């Protein structure tokens with residue numbers, strides 16, 4: 001997908017002037033006990049941090065602004081609501097490091113500026129192999145064929161009449177954090193982890209449609225999903241995922257119809273599985289008795305292992321987490337209290353625990369998980385932190401309900417080598433300099 005194929009050595013400096021290997025080691029060695037004390041003491045002492053300033057002398061509170069002394073706009077000014085103009089910086093972005101080839105493109109979600117676990121639909125990341133279309137729902141069809149008693153073609157009207165469910169799930173592209181395999185250290189969390197979003201999806205369980213068509217569940221252990229765009233996007237989905245009732249033929253996203261960029265009017269939702277299997281503009285489901293080995297399963301989305309072989313069908317997104325604030329590109333303006341916040345997720349179920357370190361992985365403290373903690377959805381975590389103005393390395397480490405613990409880069413590379421593009425779930429490190437600048441660094 002056009003990632004730069006750079007393979008520099010370990011702990012390469014980011015383009016900005018950040019810490020060297022030696023400096024990281026110094027932070028880790030010299031500050032062990034001090035940081036442990038500071039970290040533990042921080043939240044106890046700070047209870048509820050109050051950062052407000054004295055009211056007297058602040059003209060913003062002393063004088064009435066124009067919006068308090070004039071008429072506001074009427075309701076009809078915006079039939080469809082938009083964010084404030086003051087939030088115009090919070091947008092999806094294309095990475096300058098990635099080439100756009102024809103319609104093949106990717107935009108990253110601005111994780112650093114989002115709250116909670118739901119990604120606003122307009123900020124949901126996009127990954128198109130051949131661009132997106134605003135498909136006419138009146139002309140869109142879904143066909144079900146293969147090992148079924150009755151082949152069927154559904155219109156959108158047909159599908160909208162069927163019993164539906166709504167479920168909150170994350171979607172992560174298998175190539176998310178792909179550039180970090182090469183230690184490229186992209187500057188912000190938007191570019192390092194932004195092929196990740198979480199929405200409430202509404203649709204019909206694929207199992208119900210297959211039952212309606214009399215699918216042969218005994219012989220037909222696989223399903224092929226095909227998209228209607230020009231990318232020939234076809235993916236094999238194992239039947240056991242469909243039998244669980246989790247896989248949805250979805251038309252809804254966050255309470256309204258899907259956005260065109262995200263597959264309007266119909267997409268597959270395959271919870272816990274890498275994004276490429278969430279086929280957009282879904283037009284055909286075929287039941288078969290073996291995996292298809294389509295191009296996006298044989299050539300792309302396979303893991304190049306250290307011995308030169310390829311690992312195929314490694315579709316489940318393993319437990320992963322990232323601190324979204326403070327994160328790369330941000331600046332801490334002054335010493336004192338900060339809420340360290342981030343996201344954790346697992347393709348194998350619920351997040352059980354997230355630990356946070358401020359000293360590059362020597363000491364860990366358990367983060368508070370915000371409710372709800374849902375299966376195969378993003379989970380928001382928070383930790384209180386009082387920054388003492390000294391360099392720090394912030395990390396988060398997720399554990400899911402299966403007991404799996406997110407690996408360090410050292411652990412991941414020991415098994416997977418460094419030549420892969422896909423399925424990088426290593427612990428992310430953000431280095432904080434004395435100047436307050438935050439940047440990306442890899443700690444093994």
Ligand code: MTE
Nearest residue numbers: 125126127128129173227233262275276280
């Ligand atoms: N489906 C079709 N038909 N065409 C595509 O290009 N891209 C896939 C998947 N489904 C794609 C597709 C990939 S690689 C990903 S990561 C997700 O869609 C991205 O979904 P999103 O654009 O809604 O974030």
